[in-house]
Amino acid sequence: MIPESFIRDLLDRVDIVDVISPYVTLKKKGINWFGLCPFHHEKTGSFSVNQNKQFYKCFGCGAHGNAIGFLMQYKGISYPEAIRELAATCGLQVPEERGARERREKADSLSDLMLRAQRFYEKEFAGSVLAQRYLASRQITEETRSKFGLGYSPESWQALEAVFGKDYTSKRLEDCGLVISREGKRYDRFRGRLMFPIRNPRGQVIGFGARIMGEGEPKYLNSPETEIFKKGHEVYGLWEGRDAVRKAGRAIVCEGYMDVIQLSQAGFREAVAALGTAIGEAHIRKLFKIVPLLYFSFDGDAAGRHAARRALEQALPVITDTQEARFILLPPEHDPDSLIKAEGPEAYEREIGKALPLSRFFVESLGEGKDLGTPEGRSKFIAEAKPLLLSMKQAPVLRQQLVNSVSLVARMEPLELSSLIGLPVPAAPRAKPLQPFSRRGRGDSPAPGRGPRGGAVPVTGIRGRMLRAFLAWPSLLVEFEPDIEECFAGSDDPAERRILEVWRKCSPLAHGGELRSGVALGLLEESSDIGLYKKLIDEEMSVPTPKDQAREEIRTGFLKIALDSVQARMQQAAAADPFDADYYEGLAKRQSQLRAELDRMNARPLPRYLGEVR
Ligand SMILES: [Zn+2]
Numbered sequence: 001m002i003p004e005s006f007i008r009d010l011l012d013r014v015d016i017v018d019v020i021s022p023y024v025t026l027k028k029k030g031i032n033w034f035g036l037c038p039f040h041h042e043k044t045g046s047f048s049v050n051q052n053k054q055f056y057k058c059f060g061c062g063a064h065g066n067a068i069g070f071l072m073q074y075k076g077i078s079y080p081e082a083i084r085e086l087a088a089t090c091g092l093q094v095p096e097e098r099g100a101r102e103r104r105e106k107a108d109s110l111s112d113l114m115l116r117a118q119r120f121y122e123k124e125f126a127g128s129v130l131a132q133r134y135l136a137s138r139q140i141t142e143e144t145r146s147k148f149g150l151g152y153s154p155e156s157w158q159a160l161e162a163v164f165g166k167d168y169t170s171k172r173l174e175d176c177g178l179v180i181s182r183e184g185k186r187y188d189r190f191r192g193r194l195m196f197p198i199r200n201p202r203g204q205v206i207g208f209g210a211r212i213m214g215e216g217e218p219k220y221l222n223s224p225e226t227e228i229f230k231k232g233h234e235v236y237g238l239w240e241g242r243d244a245v246r247k248a249g250r251a252i253v254c255e256g257y258m259d260v261i262q263l264s265q266a267g268f269r270e271a272v273a274a275l276g277t278a279i280g281e282a283h284i285r286k287l288f289k290i291v292p293l294l295y296f297s298f299d300g301d302a303a304g305r306h307a308a309r310r311a312l313e314q315a316l317p318v319i320t321d322t323q324e325a326r327f328i329l330l331p332p333e334h335d336p337d338s339l340i341k342a343e344g345p346e347a348y349e350r351e352i353g354k355a356l357p358l359s360r361f362f363v364e365s366l367g368e369g370k371d372l373g374t375p376e377g378r379s380k381f382i383a384e385a386k387p388l389l390l391s392m393k394q395a396p397v398l399r400q401q402l403v404n405s406v407s408l409v410a411r412m413e414p415l416e417l418s419s420l421i422g423l424p425v426p427a428a429p430r431a432k433p434l435q436p437f438s439r440r441g442r443g444d445s446p447a448p449g450r451g452p453r454g455g456a457v458p459v460t461g462i463r464g465r466m467l468r469a470f471l472a473w474p475s476l477l478v479e480f481e482p483d484i485e486e487c488f489a490g491s492d493d494p495a496e497r498r499i500l501e502v503w504r505k506c507s508p509l510a511h512g513g514e515l516r517s518g519v520a521l522g523l524l525e526e527s528s529d530i531g532l533y534k535k536l537i538d539e540e541m542s543v544p545t546p547k548d549q550a551r552e553e554i555r556t557g558f559l560k561i562a563l564d565s566v567q568a569r570m571q572q573a574a575a576a577d578p579f580d581a582d583y584y585e586g587l588a589k590r591q592s593q594l595r596a597e598l599d600r601m602n603a604r605p606l607p608r609y610l611g612e613v614r
Contacts, residue, residue, distance in 0.1 A: 016054045019067040039063040041249025062322045076201040076290045107228045110176040114205040120163045121151025121195040128152045134213045144265040155192035177223040196257045199239040233282045237272040244269035250293040262337040266345045279311050285318045292323045300330035317391040326355035378410050386421040397522035463495035466557040468536045469550035474515040477507040483558045556601050563594045
C-alpha cells in the first residue's frame with residue numbers, strides 16, 4: 001500500500017497539463033486546455049483539461065480523471081505503476097512496504113532474465129536456416145519479425161547456459177519458467193521452437209509463447225504462470241500495437257500470436273490476442289480501459305464461432321454504455337490470414353465493415369440451433385438469455401436495448417420479459433391522479449392550466465424549461481419525484497406527459513447517482529418525442545445550465561403551476577352554490593403562501609436560459 005499522504009503530496013507537485021501534454025497536443029481556450037481525445041477517434045477536440053481542478057474530461061467519450069488516472073488509462077498500467085511513473089518525473093521515491101519493494105525488485109530482476117533470454121533467441125534465429133525458412137514460408141518479413149522480437153530456441157538441452165554461465169543453476173531461472181529442474185537434472189524449457197516474446201504494458205518481457213516448426217506435440221508451448229506472467233490478464237500484441245490501437249480508436253481481438261503478427265503485417269497494427277486458451281473478462285476490461293471499441297475476429301469455422309460466443313459472454317459483465325463490441329464473422333473456410341492472402345487486406349477491411357454489433361450477435365448467437373417458431377424454442381432462447389442479461393451490470397441502457405431485441409424474438413412485451421427474468425422494471429405512474437388541495441371531491445375536475453383533453457397543446461414556457469432542466473440533470477427527477485407525481489400523474493397535457501415520460505424512463509436509473517444526459521437520451525430512444533428531447537439536450541451542450549440553476553427553474557415551475565391550479569379552484573369555489581367559506585379561505589391562504597415563496601425565488605438572480613422552448 002502506498003500511503004494516501006504521499007499520493008496527495010505527489011498530485012500537489014505535478015501539473016496535469018505537463019503530465020498529459022507529451023501525449024496530447026493541448027491548446028488553451030478560456031480557462032481550459034483542449035486537444036484530440038486519445039481514448040476515442042475524433043476530428044474535433046472534445047478532450048479538455050482543467051488546470052484549476054487538475055482534472056481531464058472528454059466530452060465525446062466521457063473519459064475523465066486526474067493525472068494518475070490519465071497514465072493508467074493511456075498506458076494501460078496499474079495504479080501503483082502510474083504513481084511510480086509520476087513520482088519518477090519529479091524525482092520522488094515511492095515509500096513502499098518492505099515486502100512490496102522486494103516483490104517488485106524480484107519481478108524486475110525476473111524480467112531482466114527474460115530479456116537476456118529473448119536477445120539470445122533472436123541471435124540464434126539469425127543463425128538458424130530452419131527458423132528463417134519457416135517464417136519465410138509463412139510470408140513474415142524481417143521487419144515484422146523484428147517488431148515482435150521473434151527468435152529461435154536451439155535444439156539443445158542447456159542452450160541457455162551460454163547466456164547465463166554459472167548462473168544457469170540459479171533458482172531464479174526456474175522462477176521465471178526458462179529452466180526446468182527435475183530429478184537433479186536441469187534443462188531448458190524451450191528447445192527447437194520459434195519463440196514469441198510476451199511483453200507487458202511497460203514493454204518488459206514477461207513470458208514466451210513457443211511454436212514447434214515441424215511435426216510434434218504440443219504445437220504451442222507457453223511459459224508457465226509465474227510471478228510476472230499471469231495468463232488470464234496479459235494481452236498479446238498490446239505493447240507492440242499500443243500506438244496503432246489509440247490511433248485507430250479500436251482494437252481487433254483475434255485468436256493467437258500468428259493472427260496478431262499476420263494482421264499487423266497486413267496493415268492492421270491494432271490486432272491483439274488473449275493469452276492462454278480463451279479470452280476472459282480481465283482481458284476485455286484491460287482493452288476497454290485503453291480503447292472504447294473492440295472487434296472480435298475469430299476463424300470462420302465452428303471452433304471460431306464458439307470462441308466468439310465465449311467472447312460475447314465474457315464481454316457482457318464488463319462492457320459499459322459508452323463502449324462497443326462488434327463481431328467479425330469470417331466465411332467458414334477462412335481465418336484472417338487466409339482471407340488476406342487470398343483476397344487482400346481490403347477483403348478483411350470489408351469484413352470489419354460488416355461486423356455485427358453486440359446486440360445483433362447476441363440475438364443471432366442465442367437463436368442458433370433453436371426453432372424460434374415454437375414456444376419451446378423461444379423458452380430455451382429466453383432461458384439462455386436470462387443469465388447473460390442479468391450479468392450486464394455496467395450497461396443499463398445497452399441491456400434495455402437487448403431486452404427489447406430479445407422480447408421481439410420471444411414474442412413478449414419488454415416489460416413482461418424484464419419482470420420474468422428478474423430485471424428491475426421502471427415504476428409505472430399511479431393510475432389515479434393525486435390532485436393537490438382537493439377536498440371532499442371538489443377538486444376532481446381538471447384545472448384550466450392543463451389544457452383540453454387529448455388536444456395537441458404546444459409545450460408551454462414553464463413546462464418546456466422544466467423539461468429541459470430535467471434532461472440536463474436527470475438526478476433532479478429523483479429530487480422532485482413527489483412533485484412530479486402529485487402535479488402531473490394522469491395529466492393530459494402533452495408537456496406534462498413528456499416530463500412524466502422522462503421521469504418514468506429515467507428515474508429508476510437516476511436513483512443510483514448522477515445519470516448523464518446522454519444515457520437518459522438512450523433510455524428515451526423509443527419515445528415519439530425523441531426529436532424534441534435530443535434538441536433540448538443539444539442546446540444544453542452549447543449553453544449548459546448549472547445544476548443549482550436547473551433546480552431553481554424546476555422549483556419555480558412547480559410553484560407557478562401550483563399557483564395557477566389554486567387560482568383556478570378559487571374561481572370555481574367563488575362561483576359555487578352553496579359557497580363553502582372554509583374551503584375558499586384555505587385556498588386563499590395557500591395562494592398567498594405560494595406567492596410569497598415565488599417572490600422569494602424571484603428575488604434571487606434569474607437563471608440564464610436560451611429562451612422559451614416551444
Ligand atoms: Zn474521448
